[in-house]
Amino acid sequence: MATGRTHRPATRSRGIPEATVARLPLYLRALTALSERSVPTVSSEELAAAAGVNSAKLRKDFSYLGSYGTRGVGYDVEYLVYQISRELGLTQDWPVVIVGIGNLGAALANYGGFASRGFRVAALIDADPAMAGKPVAGIPVQHTDDLEKIIDENGVSIGVIATPAGAAQPVCDRLVAAGVTSILNFAPTVLSVPDGVDVRKVDLSIELQILAFHEQRKAGEEAEAQAGAAAAPAERGNDDKGPDGDVPAVMPA
Amino acid sequence: MATGRTHRPATRSRGIPEATVARLPLYLRALTALSERSVPTVSSEELAAAAGVNSAKLRKDFSYLGSYGTRGVGYDVEYLVYQISRELGLTQDWPVVIVGIGNLGAALANYGGFASRGFRVAALIDADPAMAGKPVAGIPVQHTDDLEKIIDENGVSIGVIATPAGAAQPVCDRLVAAGVTSILNFAPTVLSVPDGVDVRKVDLSIELQILAFHEQRKAGEEAEAQAGAAAAPAERGNDDKGPDGDVPAVMPA
DNA sequence: CGTTGTGAAACACTTCACAGCA
DNA sequence: TGCTGTGAAGTGTTTCACAACG
Structure with a gap:
């Protein structure tokens, strides 16, 4: 997840x-x-x-x-x-703003899965003045200075943060102050928000790290099995990660 | 999951x-x-x-x-x-391929969080011949035809799928056949894989939908509190002396 | 002291298994 | 008959609270 x-x-x-x-x-x-x-x-x-x-x-x-x-x-x-x-709650229209229009922000703006489910990209916001006015996915990028005005005028309650990690908390604070109560955070940082504000995060590298953990474990098992262990191979595995395996790190006493 | x-x-x-x-x-x-x-x-x-x-x-x-x-x-x-x-397992090097170099694939290729944690983008793969050879994030895009060769030559065991939904399963099948045993799937579709292969998924619109659910609930509570009205229809049985019954949260009256 | 490490209790989620209904 | 809906059992996760220990 x-x-x-x-x-x-x-x-x-x-x-x-x-x-x-x-x-x-x-x-x-x-x-x-x-x-x-x-x-x-x-x-x-x-x-x-x-x-x-x-x-x-x-x-x-x-x-x-x-x-x-x-x-x-x-x-x-x-x-x-x-x-x-x-x-x-998808029978209603949810205007959303995306802050941080880099590679990821642009990908999100272009993502069809939003529009088809009641989410409407109301505005794209970026701190780079050079981006201002440039259309991404058909929507002109606006400058961060106008963030509060944009939130207010569009009645936005959901914000997406796709900025670099360093900018995420300040942006988050401004979104919240302007009335946003749900945030989807793509920046690899922990956001702190007041009670009543929901944050969900998507961290791309975390998912890979979890995969790596299991991948490593598989490799360990293979080596072990090869070494001659009988290790009952589970019948009926759904998606299964075998138990132990892997070189002992430390035996917790 | x-x-x-x-x-x-x-x-x-x-x-x-x-x-x-x-x-x-x-x-x-x-x-x-x-x-x-x-x-x-x-x-x-x-x-x-x-x-x-x-x-x-x-x-x-x-x-x-x-x-x-x-x-x-x-x-x-x-x-x-x-x-x-x-x-x-981050003390070792994990070569990774990204398949589907659209907006999202490009964002992933550029994402710094990978390289800094032992993940190395070994190759970018796309089905569009026009993309072939074009560098993204400094890495030349290769054509899907060579997928198996690329996996094999680079010893890749982790694949990232960032294709449109329709292409995901065929790509997945080829990755698995070529030896990939861990897959990070960004396409909004359920992948089926044989036992022993791990799939994790990231679905951008699912996260938003979960936020919308809670957002709606907040709005409902507010309105309810304001109206001082008694709760909803609740057309369902649900008796059971289950854990803690219904939560307070809304002050009725 | 202050902080870790951990049994045990509480809670959450999943799976089983079957009664009950169309 | 076939499939839903659900108590009850099973499993996994979080939290509590405190003994152990540097």
Whole structure:
């Protein structure tokens, strides 16, 4: 996962577990694909496969939303798309600003997945005066000086930070002061925000580091297996990282 | 989510919990910053603050690695940097290929956070013949046709997919067939891979959708509080004397 | 002292397994 | 009959709280 929370869940939603919320977009994506293929209904088994989870989890997740299925049949695709969209708040329009229009900011501005889900890039903001006025993804870049005005005039409550690490906290502070209450942070730094403001982060290098950890472990296991260990190879592995392996670092006493 | 499961007692195995592994890069980043400021030691409290977690969790996490602290003093910064790096496998060089050199791929190629942590962009690959030979981030783009050869010659085991959704699975299949065993997927699609291959995904729009969910909830609470109205329809059974029932958060009346 | 390291308790999430309904 | 919805059991994670120790 690529993400983190800053402080308490505060209100534990309407009883919907955070883990479930995090999967709703996944279900929505799978359902949207089915909808485009005009599939009328889908079973928990099929939908789960399409979303990459197991069916018991999916049914449990849906049970938090309500009883939207029909026993013996499955779920109505269109209806479920609507219910999940509503639950996620995607039936309304969310104006978003992206701050920091470098490579990543530009990629985000161009990313089609936003517009198609109720997110509208209301403005692009960058500190470089040379960028001002230059269109990126068809939207003219504006200067940081006008940040507060832009937030205010567009009623923006969600901000995306794609600046260098050093600029992230000051930008964050200004966004929050201007009324933004949700922030998606791509800068590799910990942001501190007041209570009531949500921060999620995406750190590209963290994901790679986690992969490297498992990759290293695989290599260790191979070597070990080769060395003659019997090591029962797990039947039925889903996605599985074997237990031990790897050179002993320190045996915790 | 590419997470593993360790069935089997694992009594003595030094299995580090997945949640802990996911935080190690965070600690490492904080420690690196301290190291650059030549701070010699740090307490769990200070380091936890810098990493954005609480100190008990941090100590517990470190306890899985070994006893690297000194009671009454704290942790030696340099030593801890080394231990965590080693644990994550960052003391070795990881050649990585990026497939799909659009906006996002280019952003990734330019991202400094990789190189600084043992990841080396060994090659950039794109299906567009017009891109071939064009340097991005100083690295010439190569054509998809040569994918297998590139993987093989560079001993690549980690691949990054930044292609459009439709191209992701075929690219994934080829990467895996060529020997890649860890994949970081930016395409908004579920990849299926054989056992033994790790996939982690980063979906930009999913993060925004999660924010929208919470944002909507905030707005709802506000309105509710203001209207002093009693709660929502709540069309679902949910009796169960479950954990803590519904959370206060909203002061009704 | 002050801070780590860690059992034990609390909590969160997942999976099982099957009753109940269309 | 086939599939949903869900208690209950199982597993993983966080937090508490304090003994151990430099």
